[in-house]
């Protein structure tokens with residue numbers, strides 16, 4: 001490849017970068033994407049996909065065991081087969097198929113570590129690439145390691161180790177109580193690993209409080225030791241494993257320790273100093289994903305810290321790719337809220353599924369977040385196990401649902417479902433929130449009987465017919 005000038009240069013070929021470049025090319029621009037590791041990024045090889053594949057088999061087996069008639073027909077989990085299935089989904093960490101997709105989409109690819117080296121300039125090794133219109137940064141994030149004495153020297157697992165492990169350790173300590181901690185605790189406890197979760201507060205503390213409470217109980221039922229309001233003061237690796245000294249002075253020994261306390265942006269070696277930005281910072285963007293203070297630099301995905309989720313990053317990428325095309329070709333920019341070129345949903349309609357068992361599926365604002373944002377709300381709760389569809393779905397189905405209503409406008413601000421297979425039910429909530437569908441109109445959206453979606457009718461009945 002001899003070309004060094006492109007309309008758009010994208011740094012980072014994760015799911016997000018791929019989408020920015022794809023939209024730009026579909027809009028008639030030329031695009032170069034630069035990737036230092038695997039094309040496809042974290043989600044494909046070390047995050048969403050391998051973690052969900054590691055979780056899925058155990059969840060499917062427990063689902064079968066929850067239904068009389070099926071229960072009698074099934075055996076135990078084949079852990080080695082689960083790891084083999086994970087390897088097939090990650091293509092043994094080979095990105096040939098994604099490289100082929102990039103080529104087929106008409107996007108040029110350069111492998112190497114990219115650094116911004118000036119306005120609209122990106123350098124890889126000795127080669128300087130110039131963008132005619134835009135540089136888009138989609139470099140993602142790394143696991144954050146806390147400054148705990150001895151932790152770094154003990155060689156802790158990050159989410160990458162947990163999702164790419166060749167086999168399950170005998171015991172695993174997990175530091176953190178967020179999504180990664182909960183999902184990996186569920187997966188490894190299912191594999192028979194002795195799991196201890198050390199969380200500084202509750203589990204899933206950004207979600208409705210009942211979600212973390214139910215998941216903590218379910219993890220305990222899987223055999224995990226869940227320690228809430230706990231901390232780790234020091235760590236050391238000994239001959240018998242990793243020894244954690246907790247805040248209360250007690251010690252805990254495990255084969256490995258997984259650190260899952262959040263993320264840090266991959267911006268410490270990106271040439272930020274050449275354009276007046278601070279290395280190591282998240283990038284602050286407007287709703288068209290333009291970085292504050294620039295008219296040519298965009299940032300999408302984890303690196304802008306708006307919503308660290310693949311689907312949300314790809315949504316931002318579609319808006320950014322299209323607005324880059326519009327601005328480059330002099331077409332009108334649709335940047336009003338909910339316009340074509342903005343990621344308005346990031347602020348109040350983000351869906352997320354935590355693939356614990358039971359699952360937690362949520363969209364929009366929690367009651368606490370809505371109150372903090374100044375809404376006058378009403379909270380409607382319902383037991384998901386009381387819905388006919390749920391009791392058919394699984395014997396003794398247990399679950400819970402919450403709807404948060406904006407009382408002034410009569411629209412839904414947030415919905416949370418906790419229960420088996422609720423992940424497939426959350427999109428209706430996202431649609432109602434984004435569409436600002438009035439509660440009075442939702443009464444006409446009739447859920448089929450006997451499905452678990454009848455929870456919508458029960459929530460409306462509990463709210464009261466307008």
Ligand SMILES: Cc1cc2nc3c(=O)[nH]c(=O)nc-3n(C[C@H](O)[C@H](O)[C@H](O)COP(=O)(O)OP(=O)(O)OC[C@H]3O[C@@H](n4cnc5c(N)ncnc54)[C@H](O)[C@@H]3O)c2cc1C
Nearest residue numbers: 012014016036041042047048114139140301302308309310
């Ligand atoms: C364990 C785990 C499970 C998750 N599960 C889910 C889930 O189920 N659903 C969900 O929606 N989200 C999930 N997430 C979050 C999701 O993985 C991220 O939000 C998503 O991967 C972010 O995509 P991205 O493209 O912004 O970054 P990435 O996927 O990290 O891609 C960035 C790319 O940029 C490259 N890069 C970085 N710096 C440079 C450079 N200087 N030069 C060239 N290339 C560079 C990297 O190598 C990488 O390939 C999970 C995260 C973790 C850790």
Ligand SMILES: NC(=O)c1ccc[n+]([C@@H]2O[C@H](COP(=O)([O-])OP(=O)(O)OC[C@H]3O[C@@H](n4cnc5c(N)ncnc54)[C@H](O)[C@@H]3O)[C@@H](O)[C@H]2O)c1
Nearest residue numbers: 146176177178179180181200260261262263308353354355
């Ligand atoms: N299914 C999914 O959608 C999914 C799955 C995994 C990860 N993710 C995304 O990846 C990102 C990273 O996940 P995560 O679980 O690492 O982060 P997180 O932000 O979800 O949770 C981090 C947890 O660690 C705690 N914590 C923070 N600092 C700490 C410290 N110094 N000591 C002890 N505890 C500390 C926090 O209180 C929080 O409970 C999240 O933003 C999440 O959205 C999504």
